[in-house]
Amino acid sequence: xxxxILLIDDDQVSLLIAKKYLIISGVQDIVHEILIFxxxxxxxxxxxxxxxxxxxxxxxxxxxxxxxEINGWDFLNSIKNKNLHNHVKVIMLTSSISEEDKNRxxxxxxxxxxxxxxxxxxxxxxxxxxxxxxxxx
Amino acid sequence: xxxxxxHSDQFDKLTQLAVxxxxxxxxxxxxxxxxxxxxxxxxxxxxxxxxxxTSICQYMVNKNLSYLTIPDLSLDETFKKYSDFTENGIRFxxxxxxxxxxxxxxxSFCVFGYQPKQLDDLQLEFxxxxxDQTMLLIESHKLNYEISIEAGQLEKRIIVTDKAATIGKxxxxxxxxxxxxxxxxxxxxVLFDLxxxxxxxFEEFELCNFKFENSFLxxxxxxxxxxxSQNNSRSKFSFEYEAADKxxxxxxxxxxxxxYVVFQDKSKQQKLTHDxxxxxxxxxxxEEAVNLGGWSYDLNTKEVFWTKNTYAIYELPVGQNVxxxxxxxxxTSESYNEIQVDFSNLIENGTSYQxxxxxxxxxxISKWVKASGHPIYENDEIVQVVGSFQxxxxxxxLRLQLQxxxxxxxxxxxxxxxxxxxxxxxxCKAGVDGGLTFCNAFYSSQLNVTPLDIxxxxxxxxxxxxxxxxxxxxxxxxxxxSGKDSRRRVLLKETNSNQVExxxxxxxxxxxxxxxxxxxxxxxxxxxxxxxxxxAQVQMLADYTSFQNKRILEYNSIVSHDIRSHVAxxxxxxxxxxxxxxxxEYQNYFRLLKKEIRKTDRTIMALDKLSxxxxxxxxxxxxxxxxxxxxxxxxTFRRDKLNARFILVNKIPEDLVIFSIxxxxxxxxSNVISNSLKMVxxxxxxxxxxxxxxxTNSILQIKIVDNGILIDMGQSGEGKVKIKRPLEGIxxxxxxxxxxxxxxxxxxxxxxxxxxxxxxGNIIILEFLNHEY
Numbered sequence: 027x028x029x030x031i032l033l034i035d036d037d038q039v040s041l042l043i044a045k046k047y048l049i050i051s052g053v054q055d056i057v058h059e060i061l062i063f064x065x066x067x068x069x070x071x072x073x074x075x076x077x078x079x080x081x082x083x084x085x086x087x088x089x090x091x092x093x094x095e096i097n098g099w100d101f102l103n104s105i106k107n108k109n110l111h112n113h114v115k116v117i118m119l120t121s122s123i124s125e126e127d128k129n130r131x132x133x134x135x136x137x138x139x140x141x142x143x144x145x146x147x148x149x150x151x152x153x154x155x156x157x158x159x160x161x162x163x
Numbered sequence: 164x165x166x167x168x169x170h171s172d173q174f175d176k177l178t179q180l181a182v183x184x185x186x187x188x189x190x191x192x193x194x195x196x197x198x199x200x201x202x203x204x205x206x207x208x209x210x211x212x213x214x215x216x217t218s219i220c221q222y223m224v225n226k227n228l229s230y231l232t233i234p235d236l237s238l239d240e241t242f243k244k245y246s247d248f249t250e251n252g253i254r255f256x257x258x259x260x261x262x263x264x265x266x267x268x269x270x271s272f273c274v275f276g277y278q279p280k281q282l283d284d285l286q287l288e289f290x291x292x293x294x295d296q297t298m299l300l301i302e303s304h305k306l307n308y309e310i311s312i313e314a315g316q317l318e319k320r321i322i323v324t325d326k327a328a329t330i331g332k333x334x335x336x337x338x339x340x341x342x343x344x345x346x347x348x349x350x351x352x353v354l355f356d357l358x359x360x361x362x363x364x365f366e367e368f369e370l371c372n373f374k375f376e377n378s379f380l381x382x383x384x385x386x387x388x389x390x391x392s393q394n395n396s397r398s399k400f401s402f403e404y405e406a407a408d409k410x411x412x413x414x415x416x417x418x419x420x421x422x423y424v425v426f427q428d429k430s431k432q433q434k435l436t437h438d439x440x441x442x443x444x445x446x447x448x449x450e451e452a453v454n455l456g457g458w459s460y461d462l463n464t465k466e467v468f469w470t471k472n473t474y475a476i477y478e479l480p481v482g483q484n485v486x487x488x489x490x491x492x493x494x495t496s497e498s499y500n501e502i503q504v505d506f507s508n509l510i511e512n513g514t515s516y517q518x519x520x521x522x523x524x525x526x527x528i529s530k531w532v533k534a535s536g537h538p539i540y541e542n543d544e545i546v547q548v549v550g551s552f553q554x555x556x557x558x559x560x561l562r563l564q565l566q567x568x569x570x571x572x573x574x575x576x577x578x579x580x581x582x583x584x585x586x587x588x589x590x591c592k593a594g595v596d597g598g599l600t601f602c603n604a605f606y607s608s609q610l611n612v613t614p615l616d617i618x619x620x621x622x623x624x625x626x627x628x629x630x631x632x633x634x635x636x637x638x639x640x641x642x643x644x645s646g647k648d649s650r651r652r653v654l655l656k657e658t659n660s661n662q663v664e665x666x667x668x669x670x671x672x673x674x675x676x677x678x679x680x681x682x683x684x685x686x687x688x689x690x691x692x693x694x695x696x697x698x699a700q701v702q703m704l705a706d707y708t709s710f711q712n713k714r715i716l717e718y719n720s721i722v723s724h725d726i727r728s729h730v731a732x733x734x735x736x737x738x739x740x741x742x743x744x745x746x747x748e749y750q751n752y753f754r755l756l757k758k759e760i761r762k763t764d765r766t767i768m769a770l771d772k773l774s775x776x777x778x779x780x781x782x783x784x785x786x787x788x789x790x791x792x793x794x795x796x797x798x799t800f801r802r803d804k805l806n807a808r809f810i811l812v813n814k815i816p817e818d819l820v821i822f823s824i825x826x827x828x829x830x831x832x833s834n835v836i837s838n839s840l841k842m843v844x845x846x847x848x849x850x851x852x853x854x855x856x857x858x859t860n861s862i863l864q865i866k867i868v869d870n871g872i873l874i875d876m877g878q879s880g881e882g883k884v885k886i887k888r889p890l891e892g893i894x895x896x897x898x899x900x901x902x903x904x905x906x907x908x909x910x911x912x913x914x915x916x917x918x919x920x921x922x923x924g925n926i927i928i929l930e931f932l933n934h935e936y
Contacts, residue, residue, distance in 0.1 A: 037728065037732065039732045039735075039758070040731070040732055040735070042755070043732065043735035043736060046739055092728070121728035121731045122727070123727065142731070143727075143728065143732070144731045144732065144735025144738065146735075146738055
């Protein structure tokens with residue numbers, strides 16, 4: 027199956043660090059491509075296009091919470107309401123360490139993991155396992 | 164006929180005459196038994212009897228001779244051997260046989276002499292006549308005897324019949340229509356209330372013209388008609404006749420021209436039957452009305468009769484045959500012996516009973532029953548016993564419950580009394596027009612009403628209500644008084660007896676009488692002035708608390724999202740710088756790192772500004788001497804509540820200082836104390852004691868102990884008296900007051916605890932952060 031990683035964050039530095047680690051840790055090697063979005067709206071647009079094309083691909087989304095316009099929660103609600111989560115595994119990647127946010131994320135069926143920033147090699151192993159379907163963090 | 168039988172002098176006259184006529188020495192009349200000859204009458208000798216076998220008469224009998232005459236025994240070959248000649252020296256004998264109507268010889272009439280003699284024809288004829296006369300005499304005696312026996316028996320029979328007729332209340336009449344004869348039983352006179360010696364004549368009967376005058380005349384007229392109307396010569400008839408309180412059964416039989424009539428007085432039986440029928444009907448009527456069963460028992464037939472309800476109580480099908488044994492067997496073992504004794508006393512001695520017994524129905528259900536039994540007499544003998552039967556299980560259990568609840572009721576009554584006489588609530592009643600009909604002492608003193616005003620029905624409920632509040636007061640009151648609402652609550656401003664304006668929270672409750680008609684309105688009021696005064700401050704505190712909350716949330720957001728994201732980026736960049744070797748890349752990361760640190764710094768600067776805003780409240784804190792504060796509050800209470808009796812004890816160390824806002828603390832403690840004062844127990848003088856301890860460097864604990872009624876926080880455990888129970892739905896100080904206090908304490912991060920001491924009172928513990936910044 028075609029596997030893509032969608033990296034969604036408004037913070038350019040955070041995106042840079044995340045992408046670098048996905049490459050270093052070899053996560054890039056097990057997927058077909060890594061797509062980077064600094065605006066969640068663009069990512070949603072892509073999801074809808076894929077849905078229309080009925081393209082069967084696994085999408086692993088690394089999602090930040092605090093973003094202007096559409097934040098992480100809005101994004102999760104959108105894919106839930108529009109039923110776009112069939113082949114979607116969302117992993118929260120956020121600077122928030124609050125329990126409230128963790129619990130809220132866990133309440134979405136599309137969320138498979140919760141990782142606090144910054145990303146490092148150890149955390150990338152978790153992402154790998156989630157992509158390969160062996161774990162739900 | 165015996166030797167001793169009477170009238171032997173008649174026989175003696177015959178024998179004496181025979182001796183003279185025949186010129187003989189002796190004469191006798193004898194009779195023969197099997198082996199002897201005895202003399203009914205004798206002249207000229209002494210023997211009472213002689214052996215028959217050797218007598219000359221025996222010869223005459225054997226030869227079946229009607230007479231025998233021997234002129235000289237010594238000359239006769241046969242008789243010279245007889246002992247009459249050889250021993251007694253008799254020479255002459257002449258005798259005639261006494262022959263009964265059936266031709267057997269039963270005796271003899273004889274003469275004899277000691278000299279030879281020849282009787283002439285006349286003498287012989289005379290002797291024969293004597294013998295015949297003797298026989299006639301004997302027959303006559305025999306008949307007489309038989310008649311006398313018969314007559315005696317007849318007399319006895321008449322006596323017995325008459326007695327039987329009188330006792331058995333029987334009468335009788337025999338009519339011979341042909342012979343124009345009538346037989347009137349003497350017992351009739353008793354039966355028909357007639358003179359003892361009255362006897363009805365055929366003439367009276369035939370002409371229906373009787374010599375007596377009473378209500379039974381029509382009976383005999385009727386018998387006359389019945390007899391004449393019978394078509395058959397042989398027939399029977401029966402009818403019932405009622406007159407003069409008597410009930411008669413008349414049975415008659417017509418045999419050709421003879422008529423037999425028997426009267427039987429059934430009055431008593433009839434009355435008894437009638438009474439029993441009445442009694443049963445009565446039992447059935449009573450049964451319908453009061454759920455009572457009835458029973459009866461016939462001592463002769465051993466029959467048990469039950470009414471429907473008795474069957475129902477036994478839980479047996481109506482009409483099922485029941486025996487006395489079955490009836491008694493349903494009583495439980497202890498009651499069984501009791502009912503046995505009671506029932507025996509009833510049927511043997513006629514002792515009535517009415518008692519409660521334990522009983523088990525056919526379905527095995529235990530019941531309490533009330534059973535009674537009474538005797539019914541006939542001729543001084545108990546013939547029936549009757550009684551009632553009632554299931555009183557419910558009544559009995561109600562009675563028991565009532566007894567049990569009596570103590571509870573007394574306690575409750577005392578409790579209500581103490582409530583009415585409280586110094587916390589206003590309790591009053593008003594008619595549907597608003598006129599006061601009752602008020603408790605507290606209302607009377609606080610709102611300046613005397614009992615006299617109430618008796619004169621002069622005061623209306625609204626007398627103390629301030630003008631601005633009259634409209635809502637009337638609206639709420641009359642909506643209940645008119646029956647529109649069953650209950651209303653309204654807050655009214657009123658002027659009390661000290662001319663101070665107070666806020667009273669009133670509940671109006673409709674009071675109905677037993678016919679469900681609205682008669683009065685119960686008014687329960689509570690002074691909430693302090694709460695009203697505090698409301699604005701409480702609102703301010705609540706607003707401040709929510710503002711504080713918002714600040715804390717913002718602070719959290721800043722720390723978590725702004726500072727942490729920059730720090731996370733910095734950490735990520737530094738770790739990348741550790742592992743990459745490309746110099747350009749390294750430089751780029753370093754540049755980004757500097758940027759992130761600057762951003763972090765800016766965020767922290769912003770945070771500082773935010774926190775400086777929140778410290779406005781903290782900066783308002785001052786040094787408050789707690790002892791003096793409490794003293795001031797106590798003084799206020801002593802001044803405001805002149806009529807109340809209470810003791811206020813301030814045990815706080817005089818040098819203790821609390822870092823807080825004075826106004827806020829005043830408010831808080833006023834609330835606590837006024838709330839406690841609403842829980843005054845009627846059993847003891849009220850006392851509040853306040854003490855304070857610095858339990859850690861930064862925490863001050865203040866303890867308020869009172870001896871009032873237990874406060875119910877809605878989660879009280881067993882044994883606590885819930886003051887709201889008797890006045891359900893109306894929550895006063897216990898709810899509102901404490902809620903405010905709790906909010907006030909918690910708004911500043913303090914703690915509030917409530918304990919109670921087994922009915923002795925309440926302990927409120929307040930804990931404050933108390934340190935100098």
